[in-house]
Amino acid sequence: MDQPDAVIHQPVRLKIMAALKVMPESELLEFVRLKTIVGATEGNLGAHIATLEGAGYAKVIKDFNGKKPRTRVALTKSGRRAFEKYVAYLRDIIDQAEG
Amino acid sequence: MPVSQNDAADALRDIDQTQQRSARLYGYRVASPHLIVWGVIWAVGYTASYFRPQWQAVWPALVVIGMVASFWFGARTQPQGAVKFEWRYAATFAAMAAFISAVFAILPPVTGAQTGAFFPILVGFFYTLIGIWCRGVRMLIAGVALVALTLFGFFYLQPYFALWMAIVGGGGLVLGGIWLKAA
Numbered sequence: 001m002d003q004p005d006a007v008i009h010q011p012v013r014l015k016i017m018a019a020l021k022v023m024p025e026s027e028l029l030e031f032v033r034l035k036t037i038v039g040a041t042e043g044n045l046g047a048h049i050a051t052l053e054g055a056g057y058a059k060v061i062k063d064f065n066g067k068k069p070r071t072r073v074a075l076t077k078s079g080r081r082a083f084e085k086y087v088a089y090l091r092d093i094i095d096q097a098e099g
Numbered sequence: 100m101p102v103s104q105n106d107a108a109d110a111l112r113d114i115d116q117t118q119q120r121s122a123r124l125y126g127y128r129v130a131s132p133h134l135i136v137w138g139v140i141w142a143v144g145y146t147a148s149y150f151r152p153q154w155q156a157v158w159p160a161l162v163v164i165g166m167v168a169s170f171w172f173g174a175r176t177q178p179q180g181a182v183k184f185e186w187r188y189a190a191t192f193a194a195m196a197a198f199i200s201a202v203f204a205i206l207p208p209v210t211g212a213q214t215g216a217f218f219p220i221l222v223g224f225f226y227t228l229i230g231i232w233c234r235g236v237r238m239l240i241a242g243v244a245l246v247a248l249t250l251f252g253f254f255y256l257q258p259y260f261a262l263w264m265a266i267v268g269g270g271g272l273v274l275g276g277i278w279l280k281a282a
Contacts, residue, residue, distance in 0.1 A: 004102055009102075011110075011113065014110060014113060014114065015113060015114075015117045018113070018114040018117040018118050018121070019117050019118070019120070019121040020121075021118065022118040022121045022122045022125070023121065023125060027125075029121075029125075033124060036124070037117060037120050037121050037124060038117070087111070087114065089102075090102070090107040090110050090111050091107075091111070093102055093103075093104055093107040094104055094107050094108060094111070097104040
């Protein structure tokens with residue numbers, strides 16, 4: 001990979017991907033918790049999640065928990081693979097500089 | 100759009116920090132219902148022990164209820180569509196039962212209060228270890244507080260110890276579980 005994945009390279013989206021990657025596969029993370037972890041505003045987070053969803057890296061599930069609306073997010077398989085490739089790309093840069 | 104070595108190092112550090120935070124909060128969410136269930140069980144058991152000391156047989160029944168509830172919550176945290184028997188819960192209970200049996204064989208408790216203090220201290224010790232290794236400050240605080248309050252009750256409130264443990268031990272676990280859930 002000569003160039004970083006532009007979708008993941010954006011700092012907020014990188015944090016979103018990192019937060020979701022550490023969850024067990026198929027585990028959904030609630031939007032409000034993701035907001036706490038990433039430290040982004042609601043609108044900003046929503047826009048970046050939409051970008052990740054558009055790239056096929058994240059899936060968004062909207063449902064109700066009792067009577068309360070709930071939005072949950074998870075990485076897709078291709079999202080997990082893309083994140084792993086991106087991390088490997090970063091490690092390569094450091095290894096090359098050190099080697 | 101080349102990425103410099105410094106940018107790469109910063110990005111990896113960001114990833115590491117975010118993943119630690121996410122894993123910690125996920126751990127809190129998984130642990131929370133277990134604390135609440137065992138808090139309720141302790142509250143019921145110690146209250147029974149205080150007001151009806153002859154009802155000691157209530158404890159095995161409560162422990163079975165707690166184990167079933169723990170299995171259920173464990174199964175619920177499995178990924179969707181993968182709900183199955185989690186052997187690690189069974190193995191954990193078996194290992195704890197063996198450890199407790201060995202300790203009591205070597206150092207048999209003389210009084211009921213000693214037995215009543217031993218279990219909360221053991222649980223508090225485990226929470227403390229989890230807090231240290233998973234960098235979960237809330238878990239660490241819950242563990243240290245549980246041990247400290249148990250020791251305080253054992254040494255200074257001996258006549259009311261079971262009641263103390265029902266309120267502080269049981270209630271403390273319930274509040275601790277709610278606190279973790281709110282994180």
